[in-house]
Amino acid sequence: MVVELISVGTEILMGNIVNTNAAYLAEQVNSMGLVCYYQTTVGDNEQRLTETVKTAMGRANILILSGGLGPTKDDLTKEVCAKVCGKELVEDKAWRQTIKEYFTKRGLKLTDNNWKQAMVPEGSIVLDNPNGTAPGIIIETEKNTLILLPGPPNELIPMFKASVVPYLQKKQEAIMVSQTVKIVGIGESAAAEMIDDLYEKQSNPTIATYAKVGEVHLRVTAKAEDEKKARKLLKPVIKELKNRFNEHIFTTDPEVTLEQSIVDLLVDNALTVSTVESCSGGLVAGRLINVPGVSEVFKMGHITYSNKAKRKIIGVKRSTLEKYGAVSEQVAAEMAKGGFGLSKADVTVSVTGIAGPDGGSETKPVGLVYIGCCVKGKTTVKEYHFSGNRAKIREATVAAALVLMRECVLEYISEVTFGKKEKR
């Protein structure tokens, strides 16, 4: 089945906001095995929206429209779609009640135009919206299905997951189930090479690789008549990928981030963490602290951007700074060790580098970064060369710091486990 995405809204058309909904919806429908050939953005204009909907209905089975379901006169998506499909708008009594409760509960004032959101095309399916007053709507015609979703991502995403995914799955003869294997420490081309033979013989399931900053995601998709059968098809491929990439895999859960997997690893092994950052300026700590519940393991962090701070706070030796320079393997090691001593954390990660645009030299160019990690007193330092602008270099640095930290923690855990076994 062919899907077409239509984003409605002058804000997107004028470039005031970036269209993240289109990327989200495209990835979702694609992972369900639906094909999407066109995405269109159009403003809140009756004539142009009508034309866009008609064109899309002619070349796709399913239209997913986002935006334009608000209470104001500008919001036209529902009205236009109803008209194109030859449906009247009728009041949905249940949704009128939902709107009333929504406003009462929040102590907000209901204005007349809010009742507009209780009007739906006759015979349409109304989708619940726990995060707003615009219901989602599915209009079915003889040839097409139009799915109308609210524009705000915090309304659209939960509604898509809860109501649209099951609806679309039911429509498909075969269902597609995907599982993502997320890996670190191997580049995209190297990862692709490692599964070249699997690619060649693939038909069902299929494997696709996606490069993210510091990570590679392998998405395996199986097609079958029901979910159970699809999962059965996925199983041997996932197992094979686990065999090939073993410790490089940090999760097979699409919702789990790298920082989440690291925090889980620390929590599970009762290890605490601290950070000492120079060029990354707090962003390594910032990513770890993205994870709810990190307080259980995060002890402290230091941003020692100046040499003086490196000496005074962390105890990096003046002689080391003078002999090797602030961006050096030796300073990264002393930062990790010093932070480890100061914080009494089990794991301390350190970063020193040149993010540019200035500060580079022939021997130490912009993009040179040293990352250190001290686990229970044992310190590892690695050298990296990143390219791009200041933001790109820092983003790559933060990802690399998380990856190194994960490697060192895993090594420590395996040593401890191995040691225990030896003693038996």
Added chain:
Amino acid sequence: MVVELISVGTEILMGNIVNTNAAYLAEQVNSMGLVCYYQTTVGDNEQRLTETVKTAMGRANILILSGGLGPTKDDLTKEVCAKVCGKELVEDKAWRQTIKEYFTKRGLKLTDNNWKQAMVPEGSIVLDNPNGTAPGIIIETEKNTLILLPGPPNELIPMFKASVVPYLQKKQEAIMVSQTVKIVGIGESAAAEMIDDLYEKQSNPTIATYAKVGEVHLRVTAKAEDEKKARKLLKPVIKELKNRFNEHIFTTDPEVTLEQSIVDLLVDNALTVSTVESCSGGLVAGRLINVPGVSEVFKMGHITYSNKAKRKIIGVKRSTLEKYGAVSEQVAAEMAKGGFGLSKADVTVSVTGIAGPDGGSETKPVGLVYIGCCVKGKTTVKEYHFSGNRAKIREATVAAALVLMRECVLEYISEVTFGKKEKR
């Protein structure tokens, strides 16, 4: 003149990447007074790309296409556009040389398919690309102008600024010049109310407001036959906005960020800075360190997520933590003062709050944040209530910390200046 944007690339269509180019280009063309009614995304498919280009040529004067200019067989934008416009592809000798130099300089291996990038539609304008091997191309037909740009934003943006803006300005009878006044400390609706009278009587220049996290941008656009005349029209409006928003304005330069303006303020007044963060977990420091050259003023930062770290590193009193709790005005004040004493910086900003999703209570709900700022020993603390998920709360917190820091520094500067005057 009507512009239409076409994004070419399977990666966008499949949702692997978010289409930031469309937002950038839309904002740019809109600020130049050009109208855009449609944005389309289409994959690397000859037939569908051909149809999309033909449709757009029928309803817009200028087409801006991004992506699909690479060296591989998949990349079809140039070939399709040339064919639709009835042009042959011919080799551009100068660009062939550019490609050769690009590869030689970087020590990269040139493969045969790279020469494809030296082929351009006959009679087209070739746009320089200092960041890649794909030239930009402008094809002019009797009725339309097709502007072909490379997909990577780090190639597209510089090329647009350097080559496309001047080209489009020349094409317009009247030119549009915009200036953005960026303000903090006033919300979007309050700001809009403050210029309600200006809105009402506006025709040329026009004012538009844009809400960003913690900031409001007022874009003033004037239309005139040349840039000088447009700037002359802008001048009194900008002056009026400066009168109304005075110290709330942090810049009138579109390229300057809030953190850049703060670092400039610190550098100009020879003030150094340090940070002590809890729930923001290093992100305030991270934003300041976005600014190249921040090393001149940034002394150190601490992430004291745990109570123990607050006590041990920063010297927050155990009794204060016990009596008022970690998220309190008193602790925020002690964090700022403690960081000030430890770092010997002139300015220390502190943050403590509940980012959620857990950790909230009836008296201290998720979203409650205290931000402190100590300037030369004088400490200010403010209470904030933010809503949204963990990421939203932290983002708003970081912006508020920068805004408070700016306010306190400005107050200090004005006191010093006023004090000096008194002594005369």
